[in-house]
Amino acid sequence: MARVVSLKNSPAAREARGREELVEVAVELFARNGFAGTSIRDIADAVGRSVSNVYHYFENKEALWLAILERSVKALPGRLRGAIDGVSEPRTRIAALVREHLDVSEQYRRESRIFFIDEERLSASGNKANKRIQREILTIYVAELEGLRAVGLLADGDIRITAFNMLGVINWYLRWSKPSAGQAKREQTVDQVLAFILRGTGSEK
Amino acid sequence: MARVVSLKNSPAAREARGREELVEVAVELFARNGFAGTSIRDIADAVGRSVSNVYHYFENKEALWLAILERSVKALPGRLRGAIDGVSEPRTRIAALVREHLDVSEQYRRESRIFFIDEERLSASGNKANKRIQREILTIYVAELEGLRAVGLLADGDIRITAFNMLGVINWYLRWSKPSAGQAKREQTVDQVLAFILRGTGSEK
DNA sequence: CCAATTATAGAACGATCGTTCTAGACAGCT
DNA sequence: AGCTGTCTAGAACGATCGTTCTATAATTGG
Structure with missing residues (x-):
């Protein structure tokens, strides 16, 4: 197997990717079920990661919301x-x-x-x-x-x-x-x- | 004190009044906080009655919602x-x-x-x-x-x-x-x- | 006035909520 | 290889959710 060295694998890039994926599915769920109707667990399940992983990237539910607004x-x-x-x-x-x-x-x-x-x-x-x-x-x-x-x-x-x-x-x-x-x-x-x-x-x- | 006999105090009228008051505050809260963002307790508190009283008049949360749609x-x-x-x-x-x-x-x-x-x-x-x-x-x-x-x-x-x-x-x-x-x-x-x-x-x- | 029905309250249930904690797996750097 | 910090999972917390249960007060019809 070839050893593939990603050009973008710095800590910052990994962080950005981790955040981006979460924002992506959060948009989908918020749009479908609203803010109150979407739980952190829904989002975590949708990306196939854990609840605490979401909290690693975002301080709380509203910060995730604001990230969507941001972009x-x-x-x-x-x-x-x-x-x-x-x-x-x-x-x-x-x-x-x-x-x-x-x-x-x-x-x-x-x-x-x-x-x-x-x-x-x-x-x-x-x-x-x-x-x-x-x-x-x-x-x-x-x-x-x-x-x-x-x-x-x-x-x-x-x-x-x-x-x-x-x-x-x-x-x-x-x-x-x-x-x-x-x-x-x-x-x-x-x-x-x-x-x-x-x-x-x-x-x- | 004068004894006041209401013209409309039949069981049906009381039932209607009990429902109406609940619908009235539910409209207000649903409009402000959305369906998922409004709890039965919020509604009960707003009318100054108990949670189980709400369930006496409406089978569940959605029935209350449908009553609003109805009227x-x-x-x-x-x-x-x-x-x-x-x-x-x-x-x-x-x-x-x-x-x-x-x-x-x-x-x-x-x-x-x-x-x-x-x-x-x-x-x-x-x-x-x-x-x-x-x-x-x-x-x-x-x-x-x-x-x-x-x-x-x-x-x-x-x-x-x-x-x-x-x-x-x-x-x-x-x-x-x-x-x-x-x-x-x-x-x-x-x-x-x-x-x-x-x-x-x-x-x- | 008494039995029957209706209205109400309060406690409790299991589920789920947002959030935190603890601890192990993984990466990058020297 | 070993240290350091990032990433991840899982369990657990207290709060709150919709709903149900039980029992008491109020009202009505006979």
Whole structure:
């Protein structure tokens, strides 16, 4: 047998792998059964390790939760800003923003579910981090809508409410879209969601 | 002291009152902490009665849950149909449908939250009842959108997706609208949500 | 007013929860 | 090879879970 020396087998790398595997199955279980409905034993069994092993990597259940938040939701504002960076036409910016948001939601489908479901159920620290991110996202949307209004392309009304409505459509997308859909079908669906946000149900008048 | 003889003090009435009070606080706790996050003891303590008293009125925790479903969500399809009954103009029908839906959601705010949060977490029977109602609601929306399309007032695309988008806006309304808002403010908000559904973000063009 | 039913409380059950403790297996380094 | 720190398992802890049991108080119907 050949002696295989892994390039990445430093203590730090092993630690990272041990954590990653736990986070991976925790996401799955939290998304399916919620925070209170998922036990440390469930998670340990799912990775085929012991309960105390989980505690070796994470201080407690909530730290595991926060690790999930860390690797997914926290990146959302940055990705949204990146998607509109450099685009100047307001309508194009809105479209790029929505498309990127739908894309990220799709990518972190389970994570997104978790944070919508157990939004207000965590300790002060977790809750605060979650709330802060949501406020950040809202700010991005409000700014874009103000840009749209500046060029007379936004209907009258409270901009925040319009932002909430957009977010409603986008976040609800996670509930009904099929993860199994093919690429072509998915693009078509995203197009229609975007069309709804821009023009609602109406064709012309 | 005057001897007060209640008009409604039959065993059946007492039973109903005993149940009602439990359902009332269960709604509050389930909405705040979720199904798994709420214990029978929490509920018993909140009504100031004993744990076994809860079991006197409800077979188990899930039966209590189903009682909540019974008194709120189950009535939704009927109320939606009632709101559009007799209205002929398709646009007016859609508006009436959305307004009624927002109204009912507001009225059963906590109940709605519960069933969005713990949607897929219950036993077969509870889950099935919940799913059936949601399918019924979707059917109502699809039918209305078909009516709109028949007169050329609906943009192209899959009608079901448009229905989902509408439901996203409506259901998300629960997340951000303030229950404390006054009547005038609320009507104004509802107007804007409806306007978004009909025309999206765009003014004209 | 008394028997029968209903409402309630309190203790207890086994299961499971999050968490901790103890101790052995394994790795990396000298 | 032997030491040092990381990784892992298993048992155990007290708390709490949903649920049941037993018994007492309250209420109703005759």
